[in-house]
Amino acid sequence: MFAGFNIMFPENARFFQKFKCYSVSMLPGNERQDVEKGGKIIMPPSALDQLTRLNVVYPMLFKLTNNKKSRVTHAGVLEFVADEGKVYLPYWMMRNLLLDEGDLLQIENISLPVATFSKFQPQSIDFLDITNPKAVLENALRYFSCLTTGDSIAIKYNQRIYELCVLETRPGNAVSIIECDMNVEFEAPLGYKDPKTEERKKNEEQFEEPMEEVEEDNKFTFRGEGVRLDGKKKKETQIDIKDVVKKTQVRGIPDYNHPSGLIKFNRSIKPISDRVKESVDKIEDDVSDAFHGSGFSLKKGRK
Structure with missing residues (x-):
């Protein structure tokens, strides 16, 4: 030609x-x-x-x-x-x-190949205010001839401009959208936060905060002087729990200063049988001491 x-x-x-x-x-x-x-x-x-x-x-x-x-x-x-x-x-x-x-x-x-699928991500959560976003997008794409993956297109609706990022197009990275039957999907808008996820995080934070406060409190020690309720002066000596354990050797409380590999037999502790016998004798004594005096009969004697 x-x-x-x-x-x-x-x-x-x-x-x-x-x-x-x-x-x-x-x-x-x-x-x-x-x-x-x-x-x-x-x-x-x-x-x-x-x-x-x-x-x-x-x-x-x-x-x-x-x-x-x-x-x-x-x-x-x-x-x-x-x-x-x-x-x-x-x-x-x-x-x-x-x-x-x-x-x-x-x-x-x-x-370019004819489009069969496209995926968009709104760049603002304001896009969620649109009642029927797919219908709005379909009407806006009538002014477009093709789409390219990675582009941020702008559409106008109700005197506002909305930007959408083209995340994916099929069957290629660039497609023709003239007279085509194209499936459309939307990704969550940029900056969108799922209410259920936010509520779950909030609940987790509420449980975590008291633990953090306890850990912080454990870092501090209480200093100062104590006061007795009866008005008397408190003793200046401070008792160490290790000294108490060492001196008294209370049964059930471990001896922290006990040397490794040494077995001690505490002869001051009475056998269980003796302790039970003493307890029974004490109860019998208490019962016998509780009843004193003379008794009375409920029936009157015959004259």
Whole structure:
């Protein structure tokens, strides 16, 4: 196929150009909100002329590359009304590509597989206020031609802008969403905290705090003087429990100073049989001492 100036364009030739890129707000004329809320760009008329001479695959999809930052995304085209040598992009797309006003952008046409699945993560918990997020997203994606994994797209709903990160796309990292049946999933919004998990953590902290306080209290010792309730002066001597154990050798309390390997037989402790006998004798004595005096008969004697 031949064009003017005797230039021949072979079949399947690729469109490959570099343009100065600007945000949509820099486009001369009325403000174009329809471009800002979608995923399509505005190119110059010369690009359309070249594309029509090439055997390009429709719909027209393009790969956008910022070679300085090694950033790549994909987009469709909305119109061919830009000034020559310039292209206009949505602001969110310029942020993904790390572009400044007037930077060079490489554009080439590309063919992408049709999307079957995509997963998004809202970048704010405010997205949970939307009653039917899937319906809102489906309506917003009508202004997009393709999706790229890793991009953060912007959608507008109820005069608010919501950003969503594209976590996954199938069957490839970049897919076409024109006339497709695509399954959509949402990841928990960035910064979202599960109420059940937070409640469980709160309960665990409530149980942990008293233990921490006890541990802190154990680090302190009580110092000062004690006062007796009966008003008498307390004894100045302080009794050591080890000394008490050592002197008294109370049964059941270990002797901490007992040398290892030595067996002691305490002869001062009476056998259990003797102690039981003494207890029984004591009880009998108490019973005998309790009853003294003369007895009386309840029946009256006959006269």
